[in-house]
Amino acid sequence: MRKQTECTTILVGKDATIDGSTMIARSEDGGRTIIPEGFKAVNPEDQPKHYESVISHQKIDDEDLAQTPLRYTSVPDVSGKNGIWGAAGINAANVAMTATETITTNSRIQGVDPLLDPEDGGLGEEDFITLTLPYLHSAKDGLKRIGHLLEKYGTYEMNGMAFSDKDEIWYLETIGGHHWAARRIPDDAYVIAPNRLNIDEFKFNDPDFACSADLKDLIEEYHLNPDREGYNLRHIFGSSTIKDAHYNNPRAWYIHNFFNPDFGGQPSDQDQPFICRANRKISIEDIKWAESSHYQDTPYDAYGDEGTPEQKKTFRPIGINRNFETHVLQIRNDVPAEIAGVQWLAFGPNTFNSFVPFYTNVTDTPECFQTTPKFNLNKIFWLNKLTAQLGDTNYRVYGELEDAFEQKSLSECHKIQHDTDKAVKGLSGKELQDKLEEANKKMANTVYNNTVELLGQMVDEGHGLMTLKYDLLD
Template sequence: MFKKAALVASVLAAFSSMSLACTTVLVGPEATADGSFFVGRNADSDALKAQHMVIHPAKKNQKGMYRTQDYKGATNFEYPLPENAMRYTTVPNWKTQLHGAVGFNEAGVGISGTESIYAKDELLKLDPYNEATGITEDDILDVILPRAKTAREGVQILGSIVESIGAGEGFGVAFVDEKEMWYLETGTGHQWIAQRIPRDQYFASGNQGRLQAYDPKSEDFMASKNLVKWAADNGFYNEKKDGAFNFAKVYTRDDERDRVYNDPRVWQVQKILTPSLKQPVQEGRSFPVYAKPDKKVTLEDMKSILRNHYESGELQSHDPYTKGLRGDEEFRPISVFRTYESHVMQVRPWMPREIGSVIYVAMGMPNLSVYVPYYHGLDAYPAHYGMGTNEADSQSVYWKYRKLQTLVMTDYPKLAPIVEKAYHEFEADTAKKQKAFEEQYLKTYKKDAKKADKMLNEFNLGIMASAEKLAEDLTNQIFTIRTADIQKANFFANRSKKD
């Protein structure tokens, strides 16, 4: 019994320190309705993993090392602190204040990380992950955002760390700035590849290596120095036999687990954005790495994708919620209860950065949560945005949203539509308010930047407070419904129904 309990504890510990299963969607600006860059991701691990929202101030004249173990993180990774660190934001794990999930720095560089991916076992035997001192998702934002002035530089820094120190796990990471967007994937412990996202296409990933082509002469690619040679020298790639080098085929896992756990999510994203694309869901490795949407992609499309659970369309029979909870469903959906944070990063280069860069964050399960905008120019979060643990409380913003979701899951078919309708209406109303605010902000910004800043903070804090109030009201509404339901099912009256 003791050994079994220890095993369960170790598994739960692993769950809390890894994303385990995320879904990423990146859309180039010529594929979006208004020219925005979009970076969307669901971070999935543990529903008890409360998230905090943190603004890290700029720092001058730093010395010494960043050490993961100073925060009790996943490995003993160390890296020199930048002498002058830029201001940046993160949404970290409550326990360690690491694994920042998403954030922007003052230079306008944004990072979303990570997508857990898996290399082939036979390659990892020769170049294993550096689980002792390698970099993991715990560290990426806190190491790169204080120092990277462009998305390209962010890729270069992370790639250099993987090559020299090693990756502590397999991951994919998205980088964006006001000019371009990149996606980096690890192969083995010291091998990696990154590709610039085509401006007129989108990319989707669900826990698998997706990048394929590699042209070392192209400005659209970066990679470890011996990415191809290492594979060839160790017998995993033969140009004459295999043809053009394919990173995913050479380095990453592709087996029956992908067929049910990963491929359906990528298939669903591509079906939503490019319904004209015809492909069997079972043939994941043949899915295009990039695709053009049939219609220009909107912010609402991004939210809808991250909320998807096969509730409609060809995979509707795999919906694990609408007809009652089915935790044994093989096709895992994009939106799952153990999503602890979902976000859409929007970059609009034609606007002042203060309002042009926005992160829409939904705490917890996205289809039972609300996406709240957080503008780049927001100066501070309320104190309760930095609260919350793995035990429910009455203060933290995380548990304010999570408790409602837990309650709804007790009768999902009946209760979910109520919450989803209310949140969709709130988001539609907020979008109208944002449009009016941004128009006024731009007029004010030209004349008085400080006044515009004050206006931004008042507006953003007001939207945040309204979203929280809605969650509180919905919680009371759903508790009322559940109370009536339980009383009806357990009334216990005498035959006269009087006492």
């Protein structure tokens, strides 16, 4: 059985962020079964020299792995049952990649270029980070690499993925079994991409767009375009279903209205724009709030007072029990390249966790973020699962404790990061990496200890709220 991932991607260009960095973010969400995620630095000697997918048993020709790989960070599925499933990371060239956003398709393109059956091979979400990120020297390199892999090996599922460097962000979506299309995100814009095919307006022969060489011919030959003018890839290759109206579109609608209150519209609107502008510059805290959101101050909030029981279950929230890890891959432009890459990372449901801003120019990661497959409260993944499940029993009480915990954790991490940025000036090589690893460990331990403190506060508050109690004390 394949691992399920249903995510929410947020992309923010360098002129749209508060500090001039590029940011690509995604919550990696799973199904009913808990999927423990870890944090790992993959050094060149650890990169596979020979590769075979676990799900499809697709073997990759050695010449496609022959380039000298770069070191990179990864957020793998620690069980290994579904393959590596690296999810997201930043490499030694300060190129970031998040993969993948499960997206939709339609019968027209599937009749032309069907998805592969995994029993017949092909690549999928378990493979893309491992086969792509260590070989990239720019965001645009990601398009070339993925294009080559898709055209040669094919895929058995629809995927969206993003690439960034200090200047550019590109978002790519697979189309059918062997095709793809990508768009450069304008520097002053942001994107919200839920689990549907997201790219709308597309311009062939424009440097800000890229695709399979035969994509336009394929559209014309098989009469795939329903529009009278132009090319809208969501209309041509995507979906517009009841599931989109309830599962996908409301997530985009809610964040759009958070980033720009004049956005308006209705939660189920099918044609929400792909490229948008906010009414302010976007911060890490904005992205974390959005990825944690559950339709607050609307009738659709599962924890709110406004809606009926039916309304509270109408739309799929972004912050959900199935968040297993959430990241923001940030490439900064106001610091030296050696410390520019930062992977903000949080494990577990986003309503009860905090980001940690890990430097990615490292060869190892903090112990408490190296998750074990089985329940272990020394690992922050499992600790966050526990605080979220306890917090869910009475959000009105525990939510305030979480807000204070997250404010405290983020401020302390910001302080450690600011101090480290200054302290490592003039350092290089192993001396620099040692200092960055020391800072990463300090931030990880700070947030771990704050989470333990939060759990203790929740136990104290919850003691008197238990159902199994009796007010007359003997």
